[in-house]
Amino acid sequence: MKYLLLFFGLICWKCDPLVAQAALEKQIQTQLILAEDGDVIDLPAGTIELSNTLSLDAKRDITIRGAGQDKTILTFKNQTQGAEGIKITNAQNIVLEHFTVEDSKGDLIKTQSVNGLVFRNITARWTGKPKASNGAYALYPVQCQTVRIERCTAIGASDAGIYVGQSDSVWVTECVAKNNVAGIEIENTTNAWVWKNQAFDNTGGILVFDLPDLLKKRGGHVKVYDNLIGRNNYKNFAPKGNIVGQVPPGTGVMILATNDVEIYQNKIWENKTASTAIMSYFITENPIKDKEYNPYPSNIYIHDNIYSEGKRMPTWKNKMGFIFWWKFGKKVPHILYDGIQNPDWVDSNGQLKAAYRICVRQNENGTFANLRADKLGLFKGKISKNIGPYDCAL
Template structure:
C-alpha cells in the first residue's frame, strides 16, 4: 500500500467528462426570451423592501443576472413552475450573482448556467427556500461548479432546496458563519452538500444520493477563515456512487466514488442520527489535507491540517465498503477482510498532530470518538506511507455534544 492517498481516494480513470450516454438537456426552443429585459430592469431598479415576483413559465436568459441592493425578495411560483434557463447563456458565468444582505429567494429554478447557478457573496441574513439548481444534461465536467453557493456570508438558511448536476458541489456554503442547511435534496453532483471553512453549521433533514460524495465537511488552506463546529444529523445519505466528474486539481476531485460523509481537516464535527448506507468505498471517511493530493498548502500559520474533535454516534450504518473505487483499496480489502469482506464503516487516513499529545495520548477534546454500536475504523497509515494499514484502536469514546445553531430571523 505505497500508493499516494489521492490514488487511494480517486483511483485511475476516476475523473471523466460525463456519466452515462449522450447528454440530454432541457429543450428551450419554446422558452420566453422577452422576459429577460423585464427581470434585469427589476433587479437594477430594486429598492430595499421590494418583492420581485416571477410568474410561472420557462424563461430564457443569454447573460448573467445580478442584484446589489439589500432587503430584496425574489419569489417565483414554485421550483418546477418558474424556471430560469441559461442554456443559451453567452455572457457571464453565474446565473444570478447577489452581493447584498437581508436577501430572500424562493420558489424557482435556475438551470444550465455556464458557471455557478446561484452565488451570494459577502451578505448576511440570507434565506434560500425551495430553490432548485440543475444542469439538465446530467453529470458532466463542463457543468458549472456550484449550484447553491453562499460564500463569505453570515446567518444563512437553506431550506427545501434541490441541487442536481454540479461539477463541484450542489449545495455549498464556504467561509461563512452561522449556517443551517435543512430539508433539502442533493443528487448527481460531485459533492452533494459541502460545508467548507465555515464556523458553526447545522446540516439536517436532508437527502444526499447519487453523488460522488454525499456530505462533505472540509477545511482548506489559503482561505480567510478556518472551519469548525459542524453538526450533521438526521440526514439520509445513501448510494453516493456516481463517478467523480470534478475538474482535475480541485480538492473535490480527490473524493472517491462511493463516499457517504467525508471530513477533511475540519475540527469539532458531530455526526449523529443519520441513515448512511450503500457506499462502495466507505460510509464515513476522515482525512487530512495531506491525503488529498491538493498541493497548495500555502503559508497560513493558523491552518490546522488535522481533523480533531470528531464525534460519530447513534447513526444507522448500512452496507458499504464492499467494492472500493480503485485497485489499491480493493487489494487492501481482500488482504485484510477476505473476498466477501468490506472496508469498515469509518475509513481514516491516520494523520494526527503528535505535537498535541500529552504523555503519548491526544487530549480528550481533540480525539476521534466513535460511539456507534459495532462500527469500526480502519487506519490507512498515511503518515507511514500507507504501508501498514490496520484496524484503529482507542476510538471508543464520547465527546460533549456541539451547540445548536440559531439564526436571528
C-alpha cells in the same frame, strides 16, 4: 390586409418568443438594478431563457420569488455572458424562493458577502447526464452570514450541489442533493447545522472540509444529523485540479482537516468505499504552504448513526479507494480515520489529548479502522481496528 396580418402572424409565431424573452430578461434585470429596500420581485410562470447573469448588488430586504419550482424555470442553456446564473453580492436580508434555475455555464446561484440569506424551495440543476462541463456549484453562498437553505434541490454539479464556503451561521435542512460530485459541502465555514437532508447518488454525500490559502482560515462547529446519506457511488466527474476530484466514489460523509464536527443519527447506507472518513489534508498530497493552516481534524464525534451491512467494495477508480480495497478487500470498515496526528496534540502514550479527540461511539453496524498512515501516504500505515482509544464522547 387580412392576408398581411396572417403573414405577420406566421412569422411572429417563429420570432416572437425570442423577442419576448430578450425583453423579459431586460425587464427582470432592470427591476433588480432599480429595486428598493423591501421590494418583492416576482418572476412570472413559464420557462424564461436568459443570455446573461442576473445580478443583484448592494440591496436590503429583497425577495425574488417565482410562481413555484415547477412553474418558474430560468434556463441559462444559451448563456453567452456572465459566469453565473444568478449572482447576489454585498446585500442584506435576501430571500430567494419558489423557482428553478438550470444549465448555467458556471455556478447556478452564487451569493457573496450577503448577511441574512434564505434559499427556499429552489431547484438548481444541470439537465442531462452529469458531466464535467457542468458548472461547479448549484447553490453557492460564500463569505455570507446567517444563511438558511431549506427544501431546495441540487442536481448535477461538477463540484458540489449545495456548497457553503467561508461563511458563518448556516442551516441546511430538508434539501435533496443528487448526481453531484459532492452532494452538500461545508467548507471553511463555522456554526453550520446540516439536518434532515437527503444526499444520494452523488460521488460523496456530505463533506465538511477546511482548505488552505483562504481568507477564512478555519471552519468548525458543524453538526450533521438526521440525514439520509445513501448510495453515493456515482463516478467522480469533477474536472481535475478541484479538491473534490479526489473524493472516491462511494463516500458517505468525509471530514477533512476541520474541527468540532459532530455527525450523529444519520442513516448512512450503501456507500461502497468510505461510509464515513475522517482525514487530514495530507491525503490530498497537495503541498501546504499556508503557515496558518491546520491540516489535522480534531474534536470529531461520530455517534448514533445507522450503517447498512450491504456490500462495500471500494472503487478502483481513485487512489484512496484503491488503497482501501488493497487493505480491506470487500469488507472496508464504515468509519475510517487516517490516523495522521499533529505531534503537538498527542500525549506521552501517543493518544490525542482531550482537546483534540476523535470519538466514535454507538454506531449501529458501524465498524471502525484507523489506517495509521503518516504524511507519506495511506499505503504505509499499519491498520488498527481497535476502537478502544476512540470510544469516547464529546
